[in-house]
Amino acid sequence: MKITVLGGGHGCYASAVxxxxxxxEVVLWRRDTDALKELAEIGELLxxxxxGERSVTVGFNKSQINLQESLEQAVTDAELIIxxxxxxxxxxxxxxxxxxxxxxxxxxxxxxxxxxxxFAQAMKDAGNQAxxxxxxxxxxxxxxxxxxxxxxxVSGYATRLPTGVFPSxxxxxxxxxxxxxxxxxxxxxxxxxxxxMNAGPIIHPPLIMMNAGPLEHFEAWDIHNEGxxxxxxxxxxxxxxxxxxxxxxxxxxxPHFPLADHYNKANEGDEWMYGRGAHGKLxxxxxxxxxxxxQSHRYMLExxxxxxxxxxxxxxxxxxxxxxAEGLLNIASAVAGNDLYAEGRTLESLGLADxxxxxxxxxxxxxx
Numbered sequence: 001m002k003i004t005v006l007g008g009g010h011g012c013y014a015s016a017v018x019x020x021x022x023x024x025e026v027v028l029w030r031r032d033t034d035a036l037k038e039l040a041e042i043g044e045l046l047x048x049x050x051x052g053e054r055s056v057t058v059g060f061n062k063s064q065i066n067l068q069e070s071l072e073q074a075v076t077d078a079e080l081i082i083x084x085x086x087x088x089x090x091x092x093x094x095x096x097x098x099x100x101x102x103x104x105x106x107x108x109x110x111x112x113x114x115x116x117x118x119f120a121q122a123m124k125d126a127g128n129q130a131x132x133x134x135x136x137x138x139x140x141x142x143x144x145x146x147x148x149x150x151x152x153x154v155s156g157y158a159t160r161l162p163t164g165v166f167p168s169x170x171x172x173x174x175x176x177x178x179x180x181x182x183x184x185x186x187x188x189x190x191x192x193x194x195x196x197m198n199a200g201p202i203i204h205p206p207l208i209m210m211n212a213g214p215l216e217h218f219e220a221w222d223i224h225n226e227g228x229x230x231x232x233x234x235x236x237x238x239x240x241x242x243x244x245x246x247x248x249x250x251x252x253x254x255p256h257f258p259l260a261d262h263y264n265k266a267n268e269g270d271e272w273m274y275g276r277g278a279h280g281k282l283x284x285x286x287x288x289x290x291x292x293x294x295q296s297h298r299y300m301l302e303x304x305x306x307x308x309x310x311x312x313x314x315x316x317x318x319x320x321x322x323x324x325a326e327g328l329l330n331i332a333s334a335v336a337g338n339d340l341y342a343e344g345r346t347l348e349s350l351g352l353a354d355x356x357x358x359x360x361x362x363x364x365x366x367x368x
Contacts, residue, residue: 001025001180004068004078006093008035011084011110013152014142017047019082019181020056020064027066028058029074035149036067042150049154058150075100080108080177084140086302087113087345094122101132106177108163111198112136113306113345116166116191117368121350124368133174137163138197138257139273141182145287155285159275161185162257164194167367190364193252196314199273201307202243202259204299205328206235208292212335215292222289224282233263235324242322243311249320294335304332309344317347318357 001024005016008030020026030036039045044055045065056064068074075081075097085093090109101107101123109115116134123132143156161184165171168190178185188194207223210232214221221227237260244256261270266277274281282288294300308329315322333340347353352360 001177002077002079003027003181004029004074004081006030006071006074006081006083006097007085007089008032009085010144010146010152011140011142012082013045013146014047014144014154015082015084016065017045017056017152018142022181024181025066026064027068027074027077029068029071033069036069039150040067044150046151047154048151049157071096072100076102078105080106080181082108082110082181083115084110086298087111087115087306088298088302090115090118091122094119095126098122098126099128101128101130103130103132104173105130106133106135106174108178108181109134109136110141110161111139111200112191112195113198113201113302114192114195114310114350116164116194117350117352118345120166120368131170133170133177134166134191135163135174135178136166136191136194137161137185138194139199141184143274143278143282143285145285153285153287155287156274156278156281157184158182158273159184160257160271160273162188162194162197162255162273164188164191164197166191166364168365169367189252192250192314192360192364193247195310196243196247196250196252197257198307199257199259199262200299200303201311201325202236202240203262204303205308205332206232206239208294208297208299208304209328209331209335210235212294215294220289220291222283222286223292224279224288235328239324239328242315242320242325246311246315246318246320246322249318250314300332300336304329305336305340305343306345308332309341309346312341313344313346313348313353317353 003019003024004027016028058065116136141158144154163185165174211227240259261272311325
């Protein structure tokens with residue numbers, strides 16, 4: 001299958017390597033052309049995971065991963081387009097790519113924060129009427145960090161990826177394509193259901209807000225290790241309960257993938273998105289001991305500003321109270337010095353707040 005990966009982040013490199021190792025025809029595009037040229041000069045991407053260390057070839061032609069400077073070429077040549085980028089990139093990238101999408105393509109946003117709607121709306125605004133399926137899931141398919149220019153370390157792979165499609169009328173085709181790349185994809189109702197599986201807005205805002213002192217004091221701090229304490233876990237559990245109540249109110253079916261399962265030991269509980277025992281793998285790796293700037297890190301700009309705003313917004317629209325989500329968002333706004341809800345990805349900012357439930361269901365099913 002012809003697969004294009006857009007972006008140069010941790011998950012983008014991991015996606016490109018995994019798809020190449022599975023035998024797909026892979027193209028990698030990123031905005032930073034200098035970084036692409038530097039990677040081409042090196043000629044290989046190194047990966048270290050549970051199978052050991054190995055490499056795949058990269059270059060501008062005839063490589064396992066073919067590098068592409070033209071966004072138009074990268075998009076138009078693909079059957080599946082994987083975009084494992086922060087949601088903060090969606091608006092600009094969607095506007096750039098919108099004219100190039102074509103019939104029967106599948107675009108995967110892991111995770112999406114309802115970015116599926118953002119991309120579909122950008123296509124409409126560009127006058128592109130192609131039938132494209134935009135899918136999103138609850139997490140990045142990898143626990144991964146880049147170690148240098150051409151080396152990634154993968155601590156874990158997703159074993160379950162609950163995924164919804166926009167518009168849901170294209171789900172059958174989308175899942176046939178997606179499961180060739182990610183057999184762990186599990187079909188769920190629609191893209192809003194997929195957005196409300198996103199673990200980032202549940203796990204990260206409590207961790208950064210309740211560890212704000214250590215994060216600003218120490219040069220590096222692991223919010224997932226010493227930063228994860230019982231009091232913080234209780235807040236996370238309450239926040240996740242709000243997410244699950246919201247899903248139930250909207251008629252979405254279980255399993256809701258409670259975040260508590262992420263913290264289970266290897267031989268306990270239900271299997272979460274990364275399988276059992278994933279939290280231990282994450283903390284053991286040491287890769288998440290980092291410098292988190294509360295003004296600029298994606299946990300603030302993506303998971304809090306965009307992700308929590310979406311939860312709060314959908315809760316207000318559906319009549320479901322989300323006091324923990326609102327409280328964390330208000331505290332984060334005070335820390336940032338900006339109204340993060342006003343800057344967020346909300347039903348208001350997406351032009352959907354005035355829709356009735358039947359109207360929104362029709363949009364989710366048939367498209368914009």
